[in-house]
Amino acid sequence: MSDFDLSDLNLDELKKLHKETAVAIQTYEARRRQDALAAAEAAAKSAGYSLKDLVGASIGKPSKSINPPKYRNPADETQTWSGRGRQPQWIKDALAADKPLDDFLIGK
Template sequence: MFGRHQMNDFDLSDLDLDELKKLHKETAAAIQNYETRRRQEALAAAEAAAKSAGYSLKDLVGMSAGKPTKSINPPKYRNPDDQDQTWSGRGRQPQWVKDALAANKSLDDLLIAR
């Protein structure tokens, strides 16, 4: 029942509060040590798998099927007065969009032809 180690048979009700607290503390520490060892073993296995494929684990962290982790939104609107200024239509409106809307233009007037 207890893996490689045999646990002595004893009745927990025979222990006083201090003994129970000590047992609890030692058990919690043993669980933490076990989880740490398992994480280290998993990390070593992942590093070995990455190395066998010709990569370091650091090279692979954050990658998702070879795709960039951040999606790039193409521009949807362009400033008719300055063709270098574009906006994807997401997030805060640039000042040139606010100025165009204030001048009675619509967002349709600023659309990039597709």
């Protein structure tokens, strides 16, 4: 690697160099990741498997499950609540009025 004096560069040149260096690092890392993935796929194939067979069907983040609504506001049926997390205001108001939570169950 050749040495050069950064103190001779002005601010715009330093910013440009910084941006170009960041891009070069990202592309280098992407190439290395692709090489590692190709090597892993080749190793799995040589053993008679696909990479998905070995690591599972999805490579990435698992999908977040959505809880179906369990309670519905009879005054406004668009308002629902799964029974998890913070209680919506309409539930709080109903409980304060001594109404049982079971009155709001969906599909009772």
